[in-house]
Amino acid sequence: MFEELNDLYQQVIMDHSKKPHNFGTLAGANCCARGQNPLCGDQMQIFLKTEDNIVRDLRWEGDGCAIFKASSSMMTDSLKGKTRGEITQLFDEFHAMITTGEIAPNNHLGKLEVLSGVNRFPARVKCALLGWRAAMSALEGDHQPVSTE
Amino acid sequence: MHGHPLIYLDNAATSQKPQVVIDALTQFYRCDNANVHRGIHELSNRASAAFEKTRERAARFINASHSDEIIFTRGTTESINLLANAWGNQTVKAGDVILLTEMEHHSNIVPWQLLARRTGAKLAFLPVNGDEGLLDLSRLEDSLTSNVRLLAFTHISNALGTINPLVELCEKARKRGILTFVDAAQSAGHRRLDVQELGCDFLALSGHKMCAPTGIGLLYGRLELLDDMEPWQGGGDMISSVDFHESTWNKVPHKFEAGTPNIADTIALHAAMDYLDAVGRDRIAQHDSEIGAYAFEELERLGKVRLFGPRNQRAGLVSFLLHNIHAHDVVTFADRQGVALRGGHHCTQPLMKKLGVSSTSRASFYFYNTTEEVDRLIEVLRGIQKFFGE
Ligand SMILES: Cc1ncc(COP(=O)(O)O)c(C=O)c1O
Numbered sequence A: 001m002f003e004e005l006n007d008l009y010q011q012v013i014m015d016h017s018k019k020p021h022n023f024g025t026l027a028g029a030n031c032c033a034r035g036q037n038p039l040c041g042d043q044m045q046i047f048l049k050t051e052d053n054i055v056r057d058l059r060w061e062g063d064g065c066a067i068f069k070a071s072s073s074m075m076t077d078s079l080k081g082k083t084r085g086e087i088t089q090l091f092d093e094f095h096a097m098i099t100t101g102e103i104a105p106n107n108h109l110g111k112l113e114v115l116s117g118v119n120r121f122p123a124r125v126k127c128a129l130l131g132w133r134a135a136m137s138a139l140e141g142d143h144q145p146v147s148t149e
Numbered sequence B: 001m002h003g004h005p006l007i008y009l010d011n012a013a014t015s016q017k018p019q020v021v022i023d024a025l026t027q028f029y030r031c032d033n034a035n036v037h038r039g040i041h042e043l044s045n046r047a048s049a050a051f052e053k054t055r056e057r058a059a060r061f062i063n064a065s066h067s068d069e070i071i072f073t074r075g076t077t078e079s080i081n082l083l084a085n086a087w088g089n090q091t092v093k094a095g096d097v098i099l100l101t102e103m104e105h106h107s108n109i110v111p112w113q114l115l116a117r118r119t120g121a122k123l124a125f126l127p128v129n130g131d132e133g134l135l136d137l138s139r140l141e142d143s144l145t146s147n148v149r150l151l152a153f154t155h156i157s158n159a160l161g162t163i164n165p166l167v168e169l170c171e172k173a174r175k176r177g178i179l180t181f182v183d184a185a186q187s188a189g190h191r192r193l194d195v196q197e198l199g200c201d202f203l204a205l206s207g208h209k210m211c212a213p214t215g216i217g218l219l220y221g222r223l224e225l226l227d228d229m230e231p232w233q234g235g236g237d238m239i240s241s242v243d244f245h246e247s248t249w250n251k252v253p254h255k256f257e258a259g260t261p262n263i264a265d266t267i268a269l270h271a272a273m274d275y276l277d278a279v280g281r282d283r284i285a286q287h288d289s290e291i292g293a294y295a296f297e298e299l300e301r302l303g304k305v306r307l308f309g310p311r312n313q314r315a316g317l318v319s320f321l322l323h324n325i326h327a328h329d330v331v332t333f334a335d336r337q338g339v340a341l342r343g344g345h346h347c348t349q350p351l352m353k354k355l356g357v358s359s360t361s362r363a364s365f366y367f368y369n370t371t372e373e374v375d376r377l378i379e380v381l382r383g384i385q386k387f388f389g390e
Helices: A011-018 A066-079 A084-100 A110-120 A122-139 B019-032 B042-061 B076-091 B110-119 B137-143 B166-175 B223-228 B263-279 B281-302 B327-336 B349-355 B371-387
Strands: A031-037 A042-051 A054-063 B070-073 B097-101 B122-126 B148-154 B179-183 B202-206 B217-221 B239-242 B247-249 B305-308 B317-322 B342-344 B360-364
Touching: A011 A066, A011 A110, A031 A122, A042 A066, A042 A122, A054 A066, A054 A122, A066 A084, A066 A110, A066 A122, A066 B327, A084 A110, A084 A122, A110 A122, A122 B327, B019 B042, B019 B263, B042 B070, B042 B263, B070 B076, B076 B110, B076 B148, B076 B179, B076 B202, B076 B217, B097 B110, B110 B122, B122 B137, B137 B166, B148 B166, B166 B179, B217 B223, B263 B281, B281 B305, B281 B317, B281 B371, B317 B371, B327 B342, B327 B360, B327 B371
Parallel strands: B097 B122, B097 B148, B148 B179, B179 B202
Antiparallel strands: A031 A042, A042 A054, B070 B217, B202 B217, B239 B247, B305 B317, B317 B360, B342 B360
16 A cells, blocks of 8 residues: 555664664763654654764654654664764765755765655655754754754 | 545645635635725725625624624634733733633643733643543633633634533633633534624634635624723724824724735635535534544544544544554655645644643544545555554
């Protein structure tokens, strides 16, 4: 019935959404932020431990749709061990992919590319970006909750 | 829609528009377009007459005793803001209470929060009894304390499908000298409303949820109350005379309609009201109740679903959650099969918090929806459950 959605809801995405990685709180976190999508009520909290400009560890908690959960889960996998500069660049690449579908050559997206189908579902772009916006806000030390609106 | 016939089940958000309404709009712009209440010329007279005729039609639609009791607004939200300002600012004092219910739409919460902030008044809420979505009426008498100035509540909940006992609520409030406001956004196009029989003091509705265009709605208020209220917006049309430093107000209802109104959509509202009465609002109410009950039962039979709102005497909408599948995913999947649902908090975040959910999926029906469409919805939901391994 839903062949055309197989692309958006690939098995990897379903797996992450059902069993999200790095889920929970983090003792000793030094950056954290909240994010929410006011339209649909998705909300999350992210906790990062940074050291020498590098994200050593991170966890997240929240509730929302499969795309949001999978994207947040995969993001936490890919941010671990990266520097702030690397993360900013990765965010730009991810943002471009999700909003326009463009994937730059020599990018650093790796496994995150399975989310590229989101750009064809404009109503779901916010879901895929919520976790990222919260992470960027935590790294910038911005303590206002981020909102996708 | 995505290669499937459209099944539009988002009528609580806005209804589809019949041809007669679209025709009324184009007819006005093609043949009768002019400003109202200011021209001496024939075209303006024509526009003014059609505009004021809609006021009379609207009064008949809700059985107001006088057409001056109808104030045109952009919709329910603007009506409530008008009330909270024009009535609230001058009547409500620090320590007074505005009594609402836990199932109110944001538009019947936030304007009162703003009023409370301006005046030092407080808000109180009649509780909802959980997923069943009924007001806990055992708490009503105790909640109607001497400092309550207004009981403001929704007739039909857009998030639960509950139909509140309007007559009882208005009567209990009136006995204690408390004014009542009814949010009829979800009911006006779905059942007969008689403000005199119901005994409410104020009532609001939105045209776009009852076959009319967006951007037009109304506030009904009892004439003696409106007479005592101050204007809330200043400008043309609402004055009787203007000096550099002082002005005097036009009479009700024009006192509350500053500036050029939404003429074309108002005239199209007339066509929508005629249309609904030709279909028959009693028939629509009957159809709502049958299709609402059918959808509720079929969802229950589908299984692995959490249903919101009462089992009996429900409106034509059903809010639900499939186990372990988020409302957004459900809406995306249903959309791909041509079924338009709503997923989210339905502008009732406090209610969602109380129920312990962040969102629900909602199917909301109108007179043109059929039980076959409900069957198709159930088939699609079954497919979604299968896809998600539920
Ligand atoms: C119960 C209820 N009240 C108020 C509103 C607000 O109506 P509008 O957005 O037309 O002003 C709605 C619409 O969603 C509603 O369902």
